[in-house]
Amino acid sequence: MKLAAPRVRVARAGAIPRSWIVAYSLLFPALLLLVVFTFYPVIYGSYLGFTHYTAIDFAHGRSPRWNDLHNFSRVFSDSLFQTGLINSLKYLAVVPALQVASLAVAVLVNRKLPGMTFFRASFYVPVITSISLAAVMWSWIYQRSGSLNWALRLLHLLAGGQGFNWLTNTGTALWAIMLVTFWRGFGYYMVLYLAGLQSIPKEIDEAAQLDGASSWQIFWRVTVPLMKPTTLLCTLLSTLAAIRVLEEILVLTGGGPLHSTYTALMYVYHKAFQGFSFNFGEASAAGLIVAVVGVILSVLNFRLMRESSGVKG
Amino acid sequence: MSARRRFRPRRALSSLLSYLVLLLILLFAVFPFLWTLAISLTNKAAPGVSIYDFPASLFPRSLTLYNFFNVFRTFHLARYFLNSVVITGLTIAGTLLVSALAAYPLARMRFPLKNFLFAAIISTLVLPSEINFIVNTLTLKRVHLLGTYWGVVLPLISTAFGIFLMRQAYLGVPAALTEAAIIDGATDWQILWRIMVPLSSPSLTALGIFTLVNTWNSYFWPMVALLPAPRLAPLAVGMLKLKGQFVYDPFNIAAGAVIMMVPVLIVFVAAQRLFMRGLEGAVK
Structure with missing residues (x-):
């Protein structure tokens, strides 16, 4: 074996080693696509945010014209964007609900009881459901004569004969969409938490049990602290998904009624592809603002997590 | 006791x-x-x-079962279904090929900037992607691919997830095997296709299945990329057109929804364990 080592492609001095060429040609398709469709959009899109650029400019082959922070001040003073940003921030309410529920469900299906494989798989089915199918199904549930109103009447939370469409009511539409996000998300995070739970050594639980800890105490004093890395990952993922919410809105309400479900990325989409303007510059500026909010939220997330573990440790 | x-x-x-x-x-x-x-x-x-x-x-x-036949007759469901099959098929083939190739040098070769390139690929997981769809639409329009199957597919096939997954698989192939092949005079190309790819088939399958489910279900990007060509829209986009149609027929829509869900459910039931490992989230 050792003897063969010198045979491995000794480069002639000065020439580019053949293996480098091979390596780069194998990487080429992946890198080319990433550069064109992932890196370039981030860089060029950020640049567009500082320029005046519309579909008309694009059609006429004109290049973007620099206009400093003009787009940002336009976007910030647009009440529609403000509404959108506020709604996107409201949407963050789904994060704690989703994380607490997913962790609780994960603990539940992690018990050694018969049938758990079935429950885990069933809870994951909404995750593999397309948002457009979810929209079809949930708009039936939410309609005036839908199953949600029926269930609420059954529980006497709504008087007989009463009811309303949850998606066309300004007070409920955003929350109704959040429930769809919750429905499609809890199985996903459950699986991530399950992976975390199963990586906790059994000895730790057993040791705590021997010391007389109740299962409630074990959960709070052992499981939760040891799950911190998973919790961080999950809250990070769902926070970013929440601030970037767009698909759910597009398919369920289109931003209505009366902009009560209009989100920040909805504004980006509209600016870029709808109306008379097709204003790529302002759309990119709005997108950049959302991206920055996302970064800030991520940093806050890390901070909060570190602080809370500092207290416990 | x-x-x-x-x-x-x-x-x-x-x-x-x-x-x-x-x-x-x-x-x-x-x-x-x-x-x-x-x-x-x-x-x-x-x-x-x-x-x-x-x-x-x-x-x-x-x-x-009338609704299931009717939805094909009245809503051109077959066309949407076929579009979904083509888009998903191309995306899977492209993802597997591109990831299988790119992962090899990252796992097994030495070349300049290797660590930098790997870090750059992984960094795409945290890059803000809010405005990508705008610029990608412009890029595709420039090269006359907007409103085509390839226009939808090309931006989807090179992913950090796919490359990372395949790299991990290659790293797991015993070094003794490739060393033996080198002694026998095998080239990198031969090692890749004769040893690495066959031995990594579980990971390739996993990647294929995740790509299938994600692409089949994806709504926003295909909708945007096919705005100029509604005839090529996949089921996920078509379904909502049915929903918004003038002649709203919930029974047909329900049948369409079932038809769209069944392939994904079959794949899911067959490969349940894969999804339950949390593999996707760990890298996503």
Whole structure:
């Protein structure tokens, strides 16, 4: 074996080693696509945010014209964007609900009881459901004569004969969409938490049990602290998904009624592809603002997590 | 022994409670599907049938498969279905090929900037992607691919997830095997196709399945990239067109929804364990 080592492609001095060429040609398709469709959009899109650029400019082959922070001040003073940003921030309410529920469900299906494989798989089915199918199904549930109103009447939370469409009511539409996000998300995070739970050594639980800890105490004093890395990952993922919410809105309400479900990325989409303007510059500026909010939220997330573990440790 | 016996009733009670809660969650998770299935099987010609009549529409009195045929006839479902198949197929083939190639040098070769390139690929997981769809649309329009299958597919096939997954698989191939092949005079190309790819088939399958489910279900990007060519829209986009149609027929829509869900469900049932490992989230 050792003897063969010198045979491995000794480069002639000065020439580019053949293996480098091979390596780069194998990487080429992946890198080319990433550069064109992932890196370039981030860089060029950020640049567009500082320029005046519309579909008309694009059609006429004109290049973007620099206009400093003009787009940002336009976007910030647009009440529609403000509404959108506020709604996107409201949407963050789904994060704690989703994380607490997913962790609780994960603990539940992690018990050694018969049938758990079935429950885990069933809870994951909404995750593999397309948002457009979810929209079809949930708009039936939410309609005036839908199953949600029926269930609420059954529980006497709504008087007989009463009811309303949850998606066309300004007070409920955003929350109704959040429930769809919750429905499609809890199985996903459950699986991530399950992976975390199963990586906790059994000895730790057993040791705590021997010391007389109740299962409630074990959960709070052992499981939760040891799950911190998973919790961080999950809250990070769902926070970013929440601030970037767009698909759910597009398919369920289109931003209505009366902009009560209009989100920040909805504004980006509209600016870029709808109306008379097709204003790529302002759309990119709005997108950049959302991206920055996302970064800030991520940093806050890390901070909060570190602080809370500092207290416990 | 006696200690154990003392705990039994409590244990039974807690198990019972667990099952009760689990059943409630199960209802929440699968109820939308059950209702949709019921609607799709409802004979709408029967008197007094309406989905606006809740508990009754969950238990249709007269069943039929008519809606499943009708949705093909009236909504061109076959075309949307075919579009979904083509887009998903191209995306899977492209993802597998590009990832299998790119992962090899990252796992097994030495070349300049290797660590930098790997870090750059992984960094795409955290890059803000809010405005990518705008610039990608412009790029595709420039090269005349906007409104084509390839326009939808190309931005999707090179992913950090795919490359990372394949790199991990290659790293797991015993070094002795490739060393032996090198002694026998095999080239890198031969090692890749004769040893690495065959031995990594579980990872390739996993990547293929994740790509299938994601692409089949994806809505926003195909919708944007196919705005100029609605004829090429996949099912996920077509479904909502059905929903927004002038002649709103919930029974047909329910049948369409079932047709769209079935392939994904089959794949999921067959490859359940893969999804339950949390593999996707760990890298996503």
